[in-house]
Amino acid sequence: MHVHLRQGEPNLQPPVTSVAAALEYKSQLQTIDHEVTYLMSLYLHPSVTPDVIAEAAKAGIAGVKLYPQGVTTNSESGVAGDFVEVYAPTFAAMEQHDIVLNLHGEVPGTVPTDNVSLEELFLPTLKRLNEKFPKLRIILEHCSTAAAVDAVRSCSPTVAGTITAHHLYLTGDISEVDPHAFCKPIPKTPTDRDALLKAVCSGDPKFFLSVTSMHCITYTSLANVKTFSGSDSAPHPLVNKQGQPVPAGVFTQPYATQLVLLALEEATEKGIVDEKEVTQESIEGFLSLNGRRFYKLPEPSSSGSRIVVKRTGEMIPASIRNADGTLEVGISKTNATVFSLKWASE
Secondary structure (H helix, E strand, O other): OOEOOOOOOOOOOOOOOOHHHHHHHHHHHHHHOOOOOOOEEEEOOOOOOHHHHHHHHHHOOOEEEEOEOOOOOOOOOOEOOOHHHHOHHHHHHHHHHOOEEEEOOOOOOOOOOOOOOHHHHHHHHHHHHHHHOOOOOEEEOOOOOHHHHHHHHHOOOOEEEEEOOHHHOOOHHHHHHOHHHOOOOOOOOHHHHHHHHHHHHOOOOOEEEOOOOEOOOOOHHHOOOOOOOOOOEOOOEHHHHOOOOOOOOOOOHHHHHHHHHHHHHHHHHOOOOOHHHOOHHHHHHHHHHHHHHHOOOOOOOOOOEEEEEEOOOOEOOOEEEOOOOOOEEEOOOOOOEOOEEEEEEO
């Protein structure tokens, strides 16, 4: 799942731009939990040439993450200018070697006066990439607008969009006042949120839980907390979230699945989606199968592990701590009552 992991204070410093660095990170992650399948990615940078893409394909690297320069936390090494043309040889090599392009789809800067979101300003670039490289698998990560949903649907089958757990229940007014709800892309209007909820229930294989290649290592002190559930979950120490400026990132990892289910439940109660649309098939597709198939991963075994959810009155705590108490991270949607979840083998 799309996870932002930490190594001390930095995130993506230095960015992972070589196959050797990505494989070293993978090795470190496997020492933490060898049962997780780690899909590693490179950070798009001038040093990621077509030759590096060929090397990455041989090494099993799954994707390349594109950050427009300055668009989010520690994206100073991201792309700038007309990157479609500048990186055309790299994109062509990715198309040839079938490596996924993961997009942080926003234009850096401030929201223009007509209140068109930074994500919407990026969508013509998405369509241009799809037209220029029609066989390149592209994921518009963490869609936050109705326009993004429409744009993904208008592109070829090689383009997909991911949706996070938190964008299914947050709106911009909440994000402005709650530091634990502040993230990028910033949550938008209720209309945008409702479009995301409808996409989740639609059964459209183009949309799935925010899944992308992993690109950095976890805090050693969080290693004993099983928080690899993903959905663009970005932890920051509680003390940082309580300071100024507030760092962007919503921590949902321990309850990502339950938060998706809670958002869908609330959506049916409000009449946003019909209860008949929230089926086991649509939920399984969104949470698991659609993303797995887009990444061309093996189908899950019929005898493999599945999750069981039950109503037990469990509530999301305000925070979690590591074993020795030296690190505390606040969790999104504190005090919400959610399903309890456990793994069960059939």
